[in-house]
Amino acid sequence: MTVGLSPFRGVLIAFASYAVFAFSDASIKILHGALPAYQVAFIGSVFALTAIPFLKTANDGWLDVVRTSNRALWILRFVCGAIGAICSVVAFTELPMAEAFALLFLLPSFVTILSVIFLKEDVRWQRWTAVIIGFIGVLIVLRPGFRELSIGHLAAAIGGLSGAISIVVLRAMGPTEKRISLYGAALFGSFIISGLLMVSEFSMPTPRQWLFLASYGILGAFGNVLLMNAARLAPANLVAPPQYSQMIWAIAFGYLIFNDSIDFPMAVGIVLIIFSGLLTLARERKRGTPLPAAVTSADNQAALATAAEPSAVDQKA
Template identity: 45%
Template structure:
């Protein structure tokens, strides 16, 4: 029992480290704003993602499996969504305070619920729908349409969340039909090729400082993915999922310390609602049964 708890705790700790690495990688994007265009950063990030290819490799896999899917249509769809997701993420973190970008991107778990109902015909309980409504209330609180300008960064962050949700639902639909290395190929090769073609006109080689930050962006993202893969072997997904919200703390802290981001009170309220909506799904049913009599005074 103690050993099982130790392994479970190790998985959660590794997941927290992974999300710290993701947040630091996103901070590198913000550092490079105005120095390196999104296409260029996307190309280098995708190319260096091949660092984790050995971890995806299984006995019997071949390099040709990267581009030889059983279902070509879903392979291309995954590649397209991955490309949109990558560019949207880069644009969002380039134009928004980190905490605000994370808040809008964290629409993803709520959008997964909606897309799962539409495309996977899954049944969703009342608790999940309550989380969706609460999450969208949080987004409206962050955006406050009509009271503040909504820019390309806000649109990109929401598009990042939507495309990320689409990738997750598509993965659940195809994971038993495609090899893991084939799914990896779609998610990396398509963004890399599109980025390469877009960056060719007017290409300017990065200087040494820019190379260092680009390398940090790509290596940290690859490291984070490797850590998450390792964490998933030690702990079930239901225990790891809430750890993603630690990114919000990193976003607030890094944004304030590195970039002088100042987030107003209403934005913090919206962030709180979004985080609560996401974490609400993981509250054990027995806790809710225990709290209900207290809340109703019975």
């Protein structure tokens, strides 16, 4: 039996999932760097475990969360999950939310470059144009030489790159890899690597900090569940674009909560980066480029890369 798509519902759920991710990211920023980034990532991954029962299907066993058909690629996603989680925490701690998102939205451009290098994809001038537009947007946002760059900018760029590597890994592994395994790779990567880094420096959170740590992890898990449900109801080319609605939330949070401001050059750069991402998605849809399964990592920003299409396996009852 085939599960019918309900595109309109799927798109609405996708918008809701990205809103939830934005609230989760705001929880990081509210902590103001009071705790080490790897401790925040570790505790967030602990709370993210709550998503597993909701992501597990009737055909999945509990051990499938660590089983895989390609251990080397699974481990690569494991490592990228940890890097992405820690870097996203640093980025949202150090930068205005809109600026952090702008750099993380470079992910589609990174995917294009890595797909050419490692998957030998045939990329034509339209997609290269999108990549160039995206990097021009970044230069306008950063304005190197005219404003001071920080560790937050570097972390956001590395976070986007690690997310892109995860997407290329998903493409290389193919649609037969179980979603719960792909989720588990990134989740346990963040859990184990961040946990090891945390051993030498642990700060007991205050009750208020626990509240926002729980908000970060649980909302991230809830966003993952919503996004996977959206991907079951609507095709990839409809689920992916709503991710850019996070910029609206970022600007709103920045103005209302964090006293952030966006000047005109930064606004222009953000528009170019978003246009670059949308152009890349449009080209992949037209060319029928295989898209990864509906999986995001423990790092909420992996949702920026999610362009999920239900596989034949998932469509069978």
